[in-house]
Amino acid sequence: MTDLKTLKLIDLEEMSSYIKKVGVENLIEKLIPYLESDYRDWEKFTKMPRPTHHSEVGVNELMLIGNRENYSVKYVNGHPINPSRNLLTVIGMGLFADVETGYPKMICEMTLLTAIRTAATSVMAAKYLARANSKKMALIGNGCQSEFQAIGFHKVLGIEEINVFDIDEAATDKLIDNLSRFKDLKVNKCTGVAEACEGVDIVTTVTADKKFATILTKNMIEEGMHLNCVGGDCPGKTELDSQILYMGDVYVELEEQSRIEGEIQHMPDDFEVTEITNVIKTKKPIDRKDSDITIFDSVGFAIEDYSILRMIYEIAKEEDLGKEISMVPVLDDPKNLYGLIK
Numbered sequence: 656m657t658d659l660k661t662l663k664l665i666d667l668e669e670m671s672s673y674i675k676k677v678g679v680e681n682l683i684e685k686l687i688p689y690l691e692s693d694y695r696d697w698e699k700f701t702k703m704p705r706p707t708h709h710s711e712v713g714v715n716e717l718m719l720i721g722n723r724e725n726y727s728v729k730y731v732n733g734h735p736i737n738p739s740r741n742l743l744t745v746i747g748m749g750l751f752a753d754v755e756t757g758y759p760k761m762i763c764e765m766t767l768l769t770a771i772r773t774a775a776t777s778v779m780a781a782k783y784l785a786r787a788n789s790k791k792m793a794l795i796g797n798g799c800q801s802e803f804q805a806i807g808f809h810k811v812l813g814i815e816e817i818n819v820f821d822i823d824e825a826a827t828d829k830l831i832d833n834l835s836r837f838k839d840l841k842v843n844k845c846t847g848v849a850e851a852c853e854g855v856d857i858v859t860t861v862t863a864d865k866k867f868a869t870i871l872t873k874n875m876i877e878e879g880m881h882l883n884c885v886g887g888d889c890p891g892k893t894e895l896d897s898q899i900l901y902m903g904d905v906y907v908e909l910e911e912q913s914r915i916e917g918e919i920q921h922m923p924d925d926f927e928v929t930e931i932t933n934v935i936k937t938k939k940p941i942d943r944k945d946s947d948i949t950i951f952d953s954v955g956f957a958i959e960d961y962s963i964l965r966m967i968y969e970i971a972k973e974e975d976l977g978k979e980i981s982m983v984p985v986l987d988d989p990k991n992l993y994g995l996i997k
């Protein structure tokens with residue numbers, strides 16, 4: 656049994672300096688095998704759609720999952736209105752706990768970790784679903800998640816050129832500036848979604864709007880494209896003209912959750928989808944024709960948070976990351992809690 660008298664606290668300051676030191680691209684690359692291994696162990700996890708609390712402006716959520724060793728919890732929100740109040744659309748914080756004793760092992764920031772795990776999940780899915788020689792991507796929605804997606808697809812999947820568009824031109828300029836250190840990545844600023852999608856292999860949509868949006872319409876979809884749809888992740892919040900879902904094969908994380916939150920919330924109950932775990936278990940890309948269209952309808956699933964917490968906890972132990980804090984009682988007599996305050 657590990658020493659559970661203290662737990663690790665990794666706050667934003669320490670996490671951001673660690674990520675800066677190691678490099679986002681290296682963490683995304685390192686995380687993918689963790690994701691694959693946990694997705695292959697699918698049956699060993701207790702899984703459920705996330706409990707949510709909806710309001711007129713956003714959603715507060717808990718993402719919960721466990722297996723025989725660990726249990727993880729992420730608190731996360733989704734408030735597309737927030738940037739207009741100078742706040743982030745998505746923030747997160749996480750807890751990683753021991754199953755044997757029930758004791759917590761780590762508490763950490765998860766806003767940066769969510770962006771990293773979302774990008775790693777997108778790249779992992781594309782590795783199995785997209786055409787093997789994909790070189791060009793459209794990136795629609797240039798807010799907080801966008802750099803992580805761009806860097807993951809460029810450095811890990813080998814994307815060489817990205818067409819970027821956002822209704823907020825300042826967000827696009829920020830993205831282009833942040834990507835300027837990648838000298839071998841060509842970034843093209845586009846004036847609209849249709850222009851951005853023209854002739855690309857992969858389309859990533861990562862917009863935030865609390866409505867049934869139609870960022871992509873049927874006329875923008877070309878043969879052979881892989882759609883990586885990240886921003887539609889709540890009831891009443893989607894990004895695609897639902898007719899697009901009939902144009903290709905649709906892959907999801909946990910089907911039960913995606914039917915509530917994903918693009919497929921528009922579809923009848925018998926609309927066929929494949930859980931991505933079934934692809935990852937085969938350990939090889941799907942058998943696809945170059946003209947086939949594939950759609951990853953991502954809403955984010957708790958196993959992805961589990962994977963990154965598992966990885967960060969290992970790193971924290973190896974590299975002495977985080978402060979040891981006391982959060983649970985340490986008692987000579989484990990029945991004398993009152994003795995602590997007598």
Ligand code: NAD
Pocket residue numbers: 733735738744745769773795796797798799800801820821822823826861862863864868870884885886887888953954955956
């Ligand atoms: P953000 O607010 O920082 O950025 C969203 C961007 O989308 C903004 O710049 C906004 O101007 C742009 N946008 C809105 N409507 C648009 C339109 N019609 N066309 C083009 N651009 C448009 O948010 P973020 O943190 O980058 O998150 C983006 C989305 O991803 C959110 O909807 C969030 O809920 C979702 N998300 C999903 C996952 C997942 O696992 N699937 C994980 C994290 C975030």
